[in-house]
Amino acid sequence: MASAEPLIFSVQHFCLHDGPGVRSIVFFKGCPLRCGWCQNVESWKARAEIAFKAHLCINCGTCAAKCPAKAITTAGKRDARLCKGCFTCTDNCPSGALTRFGFSKSVDEIASELRPEFSLFASSGGGVTFSGGEPTLFPEFTACLAEKLRAEGIDVVLETCGHFNREQTKPLLRQLRTILFDIKLCDEESHMLLCGSGNTVIKDNLHALAADHAEAGGALVWPRLPFIPGVTDTVENLRGWAEFLAARNISYLTVVPYHPMGNNKRLWLGLPAAQDFRVPSAAELGAAEQLFSAYGIRVYRPGEEPWQEYCRKSEKSALGPATY
Ligand code: SF4
Numbered sequence: 001m002a003s004a005e006p007l008i009f010s011v012q013h014f015c016l017h018d019g020p021g022v023r024s025i026v027f028f029k030g031c032p033l034r035c036g037w038c039q040n041v042e043s044w045k046a047r048a049e050i051a052f053k054a055h056l057c058i059n060c061g062t063c064a065a066k067c068p069a070k071a072i073t074t075a076g077k078r079d080a081r082l083c084k085g086c087f088t089c090t091d092n093c094p095s096g097a098l099t100r101f102g103f104s105k106s107v108d109e110i111a112s113e114l115r116p117e118f119s120l121f122a123s124s125g126g127g128v129t130f131s132g133g134e135p136t137l138f139p140e141f142t143a144c145l146a147e148k149l150r151a152e153g154i155d156v157v158l159e160t161c162g163h164f165n166r167e168q169t170k171p172l173l174r175q176l177r178t179i180l181f182d183i184k185l186c187d188e189e190s191h192m193l194l195c196g197s198g199n200t201v202i203k204d205n206l207h208a209l210a211a212d213h214a215e216a217g218g219a220l221v222w223p224r225l226p227f228i229p230g231v232t233d234t235v236e237n238l239r240g241w242a243e244f245l246a247a248r249n250i251s252y253l254t255v256v257p258y259h260p261m262g263n264n265k266r267l268w269l270g271l272p273a274a275q276d277f278r279v280p281s282a283a284e285l286g287a288a289e290q291l292f293s294a295y296g297i298r299v300y301r302p303g304e305e306p307w308q309e310y311c312r313k314s315e316k317s318a319l320g321p322a323t324y
């Protein structure tokens with residue numbers, strides 16, 4: 001488990017694709033997986049990081065001049081062995097070429113930042129989504145933040161890779177009406193190879209949360225499949241997930257088509273370039289829809305999910321009826 005105090009790398013506002021209504025998304029730093037197609041690589045490490053965006057650099061020399069450890073000799077060249085992680089360089093870079101990913105924020109600070117949007121959440125049936133990275137790496141903090149938001153009438157959604165300790169995460173799970181649950185490779189060995197970890201814990205959690213929803217009024221568990229041609233869209237993988245979901249009476253999922261928009265971040269962070277994945281075609285997405293449909297599973301795209309319909313089916317929720 002990562003440290004108890006998380007770092008936040010972004011708070012995005014007015015989002016429509018990550019749960020019901022208009023939402024703000026709080027992105028936590030730190031993830032137990034390393035999926036090759038990840039578009040949020042700045043979320044991987046739990047600690048703060050420095051990114052260098054060469055196209056913004058104006059070669060002013062401020063970073064080298066201000067660095068107390070003499071770790072920067074010339075713009076973009078930072079000796080990680082000398083760097084003390086003081087962030088003087090990012091604080092003083094005038095152009096934004098040097099950027100810090102990861103800031104410490106308290107529960108109260110996050111709630112205060114989001115409070116101006118509370119009325120919009122209420123009128124749109126939205127709320128706050130915890131994402132990342134993996135928010136469950138910080139079970140106490142996220143439970144505390146969720147409790148604070150819930151106390152002010154704000155709905156909280158968790159977006160998770162599913163790789164978490166269920167026992168430790170229970171206080172957070174109790175605050176949720178909806179969980180967006182990522183599913184990737186159904187085969188354990190492929191998951192290990194392409195995501196950097198096995199999927200036994202993930203499948204076990206998905207199974208347990210689905211049962212908790214069906215039997216005890218737990219949160220609605222909504223699977224989301226990143227759709228990567230040649231990787232997650234094989235007939236074998238789709239069939240594997242369709243059988244897994246149908247066996248647990250889950251009749252819906254969202255497919256999230258691959259897009260390469262976050263690839264520059266790898267360059268900024270000094271990570272190796274991503275494998276050359278491609279955007280799926282309409283025909284490929286259509287074929288997947290047909291396959292799932294044969295198992296009685298409806299496929300949605302992000303932002304198209306009929307939350308109201310499924311929420312009515314969740315009236316047993318421990319949190320009472322939803323407003324969306
Ligand atoms: S974080 Fe501090 S020590 Fe490291 S390169 Fe920047 S200014 Fe130098």
Ligand code: SF4
Nearest residue numbers: 057058060061063093
């Ligand atoms: S301070 Fe920023 S803009 Fe100036 S040389 Fe360093 S990275 Fe480039």
